[in-house]
Amino acid sequence: MRIEIRFAGFGGQGIIKSGIIVAAAACIHGGKNAVQTQSYGPESRGGACKSEVVIAEEDIDFPKVVEPDVLIVMSQHAYNEYVDDVKSGGIIIMDPDMVPHEKNLKKVRVFRIPATKIADELGRRIVANIAMLGAFVAITNMVDEKSVIESIKANIPKGTEQLNLAAFEKGYEYGKTLLKS
């Protein structure tokens, strides 16, 4: 069973890092096969940015995402670019403050997570991606929560554990609440 996940936004939001954390969680901590690929412009910040993860029990041949099961999107540009690729019955997790203009989508489930606001409340906007990750884990259950937490710890700068895990927790709770409602 092949799962395809696409993270998209702009450079500097931690889009690529999010993909690496999820893929490493599935692979090293979860014992599955996983591969992460990325696409970004030559700018170091502000350009369009995409990070893709494929997870499977079997060997992964083609490493890129063709029809994502899940799209996690953190910019209007990325939303416009990728929203129509999502598989029928798939999931879109988006930050409504970063995507003011939504399309009327059918055949997909949309979850709105104010990740940037959550991160701002924690004092550092830079962890918005980790709040999104928390919501992703809560909503999809595609990757084990404990594995993702281990993977976050292994992939962030030392000294930022508390901040990142708090963001993960907040995002996770928000996602669970949305699922119940």
Next chain:
Amino acid sequence: MTKKRALLAGAHFMNGDVACAEGAIAAGCRFFAGYPITPATEIAEHLSERMPEFGGIYIQMEDEIGSMAAVIGASYAGLKAMTATSGPGFSLMQENIGLAAMTETPCVIVDIMRGGPSTGQPTLPGQQDVMQAKWGSHGDYGIIALSPSSVQEMFNLTIEAFNLSETYRVPTLLMGDEIVGHMWEKVVIPPASEIETVNRKKPHVPPDKYAPFMPDDDLVPPMACFGEGYRFHATGLTHDEHGYPKTQSSEVQSKLVRRLCEKINKNEDRIVKVEEIMLEDADIAVISYGIVARSALSAVRKARETGIKAGLLRLITLWPFPEKRVKKLARKTKAIVVPEMNCGQMVREVERAAKETPVAFLSKLGEDPHRPKEILEVMRRSA
């Protein structure tokens, strides 16, 4: 410190560039000179931390021409040496890659291919440098080039590149691409005791009998290090066995240049590595390499599901071109499909070897390699 100095035996999740850097360390490389360039920068970055931990040297040079010159010097001083670059830097290195070929200098050059020509698309993949790998420097010379398809192979083939380079006293190229370089995947690094490394053969005659370009039967001359007590003259000019210039002798030119080509071509069977998948009964074969080979594998699996007898010949060695393997395959298949991320490069070699067997070429440029269904579609039409 001791923990850091060790090879990272075990399973890791890392990107291809870092795996290449770790492969270099595992192969015994102790000298890196380079100039950072997307998408190869992470190799330099990682080695800038790791080299000093192993007592090796990392130098950020003023440019790629200087990088290649430093690599040649380090190799002559006895170290396993490498550089890493991408298209624009690979172009700049060509003159000194020729010098390395002419002076029979073992060294490894990693080219993480991006979209060209010129500065092109720095963050996107390509397979546009594979002919440059063979013909990039002027004159005739043999060269070895390998093509990794996964992060694990970025590790394994970097070691293989050093081993081949040391065995044949030839610059060896690792031709990755942006996807393989930046992709994160699991890599299993074996314990150091299980990693096979090769060192260049040393002179088996006393210093007064040594001629640095006198080949053994395998056409490869043993190599002394500068400073070990052997007289060693090296030059880019056409030279005799002692390394002295012979710029007017047709005989010396013919003997030397033919040997530089033949030491690689005549050892094709020993050098060439390919992966054959589902080819036993295949009517249609895809010949592919690098990241595109993974699209091809997916396409071949899908083709088999729909009853098409398809198979994949994955070229791990690009140069010397696996001519015998392709010829053999062409004789028993009805059609060959060659997808590449360029406007048609290795396909020319395939066509030359395939003779009458029809070859369909599938070109792709830009962000993504061929979608499996695009390759599948061409296979259906060729079936």
